[in-house]
Amino acid sequence: MATIRIGLDRMPPAARAAVEEHTGPLLTVEETTEGFNSEIAARVSSATGTWHIKGLRTDHLRAWTQRREAAIAPFLTDLAPALRWRVETAGWDLLGFEALDGRHADYAPGSPDLPEVAALLRRLGETPCPSIELRHAEQRLEHYAAHPDDLRFFAGSHLLHTDLNNANLLVNADAPQGDRARLVDWAWATRGAAWLDAGYWVIWLIAAGHTPTSAEDWAAEIPSWHTTPTEGITAFAAANANLWSEINTADPNPWTLRLATAASAWHAHLRNG
Template identity: 80%
Template sequence: MATIRIGLDRLPPASRAAVEEHTGPLLTVEETAEGLNSEIAARVTSATGAWHIKGLRTEHPRTWTQRREAAVAPFLTGLAPTLRWQVETAGWNLLGFAALNGHHADYAPGSPDLPEVAALLSRLGETPCPGIELRHAEQRLANYATHPDDLHHFAGPHLLHTDLNHTNVLVDDHAPQGDRARLVDWAWATRGAAWLDAGYWTSWLIAAGHTPASAEHWAAEVPSWHAAPAEGITAFAAANANVWAEISAADPAPWTLRLAAASEAWRTHRMSRQ
C-alpha cells in the first residue's frame, strides 16, 4: 500500500534545519508525486546545488527501507544517483541524493529508452553484491514458487534492484548514448542471480504493451539473461505471477491489476512452450 505523502514544510523545524546544514537555505521545493514508499519526496535547490530528498518518520514500519538505501548507495556508481547526506533527527530519517535530470523511462514498444534500460541492466548484472545485509532472492520468492526445487535458480552472488517500475528509471537524453539511464529507489535491493532483474523488467514491458515474446527479446539484450536456464526463467515467471496476484488482490488498483495480468500472460507464454 502507498504511504501517505506530506509536504516538506510539514517537517519539524529541527529536521528542516538539519537538512539545511547540508544544503544551505532552500530556494525552491518541488514536491514529487512518484514513489509509493516515502512520506517526504521532493526536489529542492539552494545556492549550492540540487537534491532529491526522501524520508520517513523513524517510527514508520518501513524506515528500514531508508537504511537499506543508505547502506547500498556507496556501491551504485554509474547505476544510481549519488547519496550526498543522511540525517536522522526530530523523529525523521531523511536522505539527500544528487538530483538527476531526465524523464521516467518509456517502456512502450519502439521506445528509444529501451536500449538504455537494457544497457543499465547489463551494467547492474556485472555488479557483485556488497557485503551488507540483504535478503536473498530465493528467500523473497520462497512462498511464491510453484515447486521448492525451483528456488535454486534464483540464488546468486549479484546485486539486484527488483522493482523495475518505469518510474524508478530516469533517462537523461543529454548524457552519452548507452549511459543515459539510472535506477532510483533501492529499498528492495536483493542478492541473487544476475538475470533476475531482466526477468522483473519483462513483466513491466508486457504491461506497457509488449507481447511476451517481444518482452523476452528485450530481456535477451541483457547478457546475464543468456546464463539463465529455460526452466529457471519459467519458474521465475510463475513465481512472479503469484507475487502480483497477491499484490493485486490486496490492493486492486488499476496499475496492480495491469501488472498481475501482464505477469500471468508471461507465465502462460512460458508454460505453452514446454
C-alpha cells in the same frame, strides 16, 4: 500499500534546520508525487545546489527502506544518483540525493529508451554485490514458487534491484548514448541470480504493451539471461504470477491489475510454448 505523502513544511523545525546545514537556506521546494515508500519526497534547491530528498519517520513501518538505501548507495557508481548527505534527527531519517535531470523511461514497443535500460542492466550485472545485509531472492519468492525446488534457480551472489517499474528509471537524453539511464529507489535491493532483473523487466515490458516474445527479446540483451535454463525462467514467471495475483487481490486497482495480467500472460506463454 502506498505511504501517505506529507509536505516538507510539516517536518519539525529541527529536522528542516538539519537539512539546511547541508544545503543552506532552501529557495525552492517541489514536492514529488511519484513513488510509494516515502513520506517526504521533494526536489529542493538553494544557492549552493539542488537535491532530491527522501524521508520517513524513524518509527515508520518502512524505516528499514531508508537504512537500505543509505547502506547501498556508495556501491552504485554510474547506476544511481549519488547520496550526498543523510540527516537523522527529530524523529526523521532524511536522505539527500544528487538531483538528476531526465524523465521516467518509456517502456513502450519501439521506444528509444529500451536500449538505454538494457545498457544499464548490463552495467548492473557487472557491479559487485556489496557485503552488506540484503535479503536473498529465493527468500523473497519462497512463498510464491510453484515448487520448493524452483528456488534453486533464484539463488546467487549478484546485486539485484528487483523493482523495474519504469518510474524507477530516469533517462537523460542529453547524456552520452549508452549511459543515459539511472536506477532510483534501491529499497528492495536483493542478492540473487544475475538474470533475475532481466526477468523482472520482462513483466514491466509486457505491462507496457510488448508481447511476451518481444519482452524476452529485450531480456536477451542482458548476458546473464542466457545463464539459466528455460525451466528456471518458467519457474520465475510462475512465482511472479502468484505474487502479482496476491498483490492485486489485496489492493485491486488498475495499476496492480495491469501487472498481474502481464505476469499471468508471461507465465501462460512459457507454459504453453
